Amino acid sequence: MPEPILKVNDLWKNFGGLTAVSDYYLELPQGMIYGLIGPNGAGKTTIFNLLSGVLKPNRGRIVFNQIDITHFRPDQITRVGLTRTFQNLRLFPSLNVEMNLKIASHIHLHYSFIASLSSSPGFFRSEREMQKKVEAMLDVFGLSQYRGELASNLPYGLQRKLDIARTLMTDPKVVLLDEPSAGMNTVESEDLARLILQIKERFQLTLVIVEHRMPFVMGLADIIQVLDYGSVIAQGTPEEIQNNPQVIEAYLGAGDTIA
Ligand SMILES: Nc1ncnc2c1ncn2[C@@H]1O[C@H](COP(=O)(O)OP(=O)(O)OP(=O)(O)O)[C@@H](O)[C@H]1O
Ligand SMILES: [Mg+2]
Numbered sequence: 001m002p003e004p005i006l007k008v009n010d011l012w013k014n015f016g017g018l019t020a021v022s023d024y025y026l027e028l029p030q031g032m033i034y035g036l037i038g039p040n041g042a043g044k045t046t047i048f049n050l051l052s053g054v055l056k057p058n059r060g061r062i063v064f065n066q067i068d069i070t071h072f073r074p075d076q077i078t079r080v081g082l083t084r085t086f087q088n089l090r091l092f093p094s095l096n097v098e099m100n101l102k103i104a105s106h107i108h109l110h111y112s113f114i115a116s117l118s119s120s121p122g123f124f125r126s127e128r129e130m131q132k133k134v135e136a137m138l139d140v141f142g143l144s145q146y147r148g149e150l151a152s153n154l155p156y157g158l159q160r161k162l163d164i165a166r167t168l169m170t171d172p173k174v175v176l177l178d179e180p181s182a183g184m185n186t187v188e189s190e191d192l193a194r195l196i197l198q199i200k201e202r203f204q205l206t207l208v209i210v211e212h213r214m215p216f217v218m219g220l221a222d223i224i225q226v227l228d229y230g231s232v233i234a235q236g237t238p239e240e241i242q243n244n245p246q247v248i249e250a251y252l253g254a255g256d257t258i259a
Pocket of ligand 1: 015038039041042043044045046047087
């Protein structure tokens with residue numbers, strides 16, 4: 001077995017007296033889609049916040065591509081190749097689609113704006129590269145015709161797509177998606193599932209997807225991990241998870257449904 005691209009051991013996070021994540025572990029093989037599910041408040045977003053450096057763990061170790069990133073800042077984590085989306089969209093509503101893509105590389109990688117004003121050949125090379133990347137994203141995500149539109153004018157489903165496209169501007173190896181299909185109708189979410197498979201192949205991504213929409217995540221993920229009260233209660237193929245009594249119990253207890 002090759003080394004997993006992301007390896008997490010014994011990860012803990014407390015908020016005051018509340019243990020939001022306890023003894024969390026993950027071994028994410030390259031090229032895989034991992035689903036992370038669990039009732040509301042189970043700790044899914046907190047895990048993404050820990051993996052992306054937004055929050056610091058109380059305990060535990062996060063190794064990405066054989067680099068210990070446990071104490072890295074978010075921009076350093078982006079730089080080594082791990083990016084994420086947020087449960088709520090993080091677009092710049094008053095910038096157009098193209099600018100939203102361009103600014104993603106500046107913000108997430110902390111490129112200096114002074115450098116971007118300079119006319120060095122190196123800068124133009126990277127500008128050209130950025131434009132190429134923007135064109136690729138517009139094409140793959142079906143956003144070319146909207147390039148000049150303000151992000152806030154896009155239909156919600158396209159705003160969600162743009163938010164994912166932004167994460168790819170930093171050339172990630174691993175992308176964490178926090179409820180990518182939230183607020184979408186069935187047709188839009190099926191379209192998004194196809195798109196996720198497409199970008200996974202084209203950009204050779206490994207993905208972790210947090211989702212409440214069961215058919216979506218069950219159809220996409222190779223392996224699913226189930227969280228309840230901050231701990232992993234089950235891990236397996238979608239079929240194994242759907243038939244796991246402990247999982248069904250956790251969802252029934254939360255008044256949610258697994259299928
Ligand atoms: N910054 C914070 N400060 C205090 N408590 C927090 C903070 N972030 C999360 N929590 C708490 O930690 C627990 C886990 O929250 P988290 O947002 O990770 O859950 P989740 O699985 O993403 O839920 P949902 O499905 O509703 O998005 C919850 O009890 C939540 O209230
Ligand atoms: Mg959440």
